[in-house]
Amino acid sequence: MDLWSYEGKRCLVVGCHSGIGEATARELIRLGGEVHGFDIKPSPVDLASFTLCDLRSRADIDAALAGIDGPIDALFYCAGLPQTFPGIEVVQVNFLSARYLVEQTLPKMRRGGAVAIIASTAGNGYVLRLPTVTELVQTPDYDTGLAWAEQHLPELGDPYAFAKEAAIVWGMRRAQTLIGQGIRLNLLSPGPTQSGMTKDFEAVSSPAIIDVYTAPINRRSSSAEQAYPLIFLNSDGASYVNGTNFIADGGFTAGMAMGMIDLDSLLQKAASA
Numbered sequence: 001m002d003l004w005s006y007e008g009k010r011c012l013v014v015g016c017h018s019g020i021g022e023a024t025a026r027e028l029i030r031l032g033g034e035v036h037g038f039d040i041k042p043s044p045v046d047l048a049s050f051t052l053c054d055l056r057s058r059a060d061i062d063a064a065l066a067g068i069d070g071p072i073d074a075l076f077y078c079a080g081l082p083q084t085f086p087g088i089e090v091v092q093v094n095f096l097s098a099r100y101l102v103e104q105t106l107p108k109m110r111r112g113g114a115v116a117i118i119a120s121t122a123g124n125g126y127v128l129r130l131p132t133v134t135e136l137v138q139t140p141d142y143d144t145g146l147a148w149a150e151q152h153l154p155e156l157g158d159p160y161a162f163a164k165e166a167a168i169v170w171g172m173r174r175a176q177t178l179i180g181q182g183i184r185l186n187l188l189s190p191g192p193t194q195s196g197m198t199k200d201f202e203a204v205s206s207p208a209i210i211d212v213y214t215a216p217i218n219r220r221s222s223s224a225e226q227a228y229p230l231i232f233l234n235s236d237g238a239s240y241v242n243g244t245n246f247i248a249d250g251g252f253t254a255g256m257a258m259g260m261i262d263l264d265s266l267l268q269k270a271a272s273a
């Protein structure tokens with residue numbers, strides 16, 4: 001068996017119009033996968049099927065999934081919205097709809113299948129407010145989650161960071177139970193990556209501030225460089241990898257944890273540049 005091949009595997013890539021999802025779909029096809037895609041905008045990739053789907057709408061998610069036959073071997077949730085969108089939509093696409101779509105896809109997934117969700121190093125702070133994040137993550141369904149988010153958004157700070165924290169915490173928790181069905185679930189947390197949302201991030205912070213978070217590698221990731229670890233997480237080569245928040249940030253998080261990156265002085269330097 002070729003551990004890295006996707007030959008004969010039915011893959012679903014959610015968020016395949018641009019960026020990491022587009023790169024993931026392209027690479028999966030190169031690896032032999034049968035790749036189906038959902039997005040709110042058309043995909044430039046030559047997919048086995050593409051379905052227009054607005055992830056802010058559960059009816060859209062249900063209709064899109066109804067059009068895909070099982071068994072699905074690998075689910076890649078790559079869709080996301082930056083902070084330039086209304087906070088509640090950011091929480092929907094980056095967390096609530098991810099949770100909903102994964103749960104609705106599971107009945108179509110086979111034992112030995114795998115789910116990979118893109119989070120972000122922007123969610124690294126999840127440990128600092130775990131009880132609050134867990135409150136949202138433990139809401140029993142979409143409507144309760146939406147109501148919780150609407151009520152608490154004003155006190156949560158950056159909705160993008162909070163939604164990414166929620167995706168990480170939910171994913172790490174759900175992996176504990178899902179493995180009992182023979183399905184693995186992991187997260188990928190990219191650092192600054194050139195993609196469709198780069199212009200949005202640069203409108204919120206400056207390019208120089210974003211580049212601070214590329215220390216120590218000192219360059220941004222390409223979308224393909226995030227697709228590769230994501231594809232690994234859902235491959236047979238990762239058969240013992242479950243509940244992991246895989247950080248692909250060029251070493252930034254490790255540098256912070258080791259006290260080897262002086263974030264404050266780098267930010268000051270970037271702000272005055």
Ligand SMILES: NC(=O)c1ccc[n+]([C@@H]2O[C@H](COP(=O)([O-])OP(=O)(O)OC[C@H]3O[C@@H](n4cnc5c(N)ncnc54)[C@H](O)[C@@H]3O)[C@@H](O)[C@H]2O)c1
Nearest residue numbers: 015017018019020040054055079080120192193195196197
């Ligand atoms: N670019 C970065 O620096 C960076 C860093 C860390 C994490 N991420 C995360 O990576 C993931 C992929 O983003 P990207 O960087 O490739 O950006 P991107 O904007 O190129 O990709 C996001 C995709 O989500 C789709 N999408 C957005 N709203 C949707 C909706 N309502 N319904 C259906 N599809 C929708 C977009 O059309 C697009 O295809 C996101 O979760 C993002 O938060 C990005």
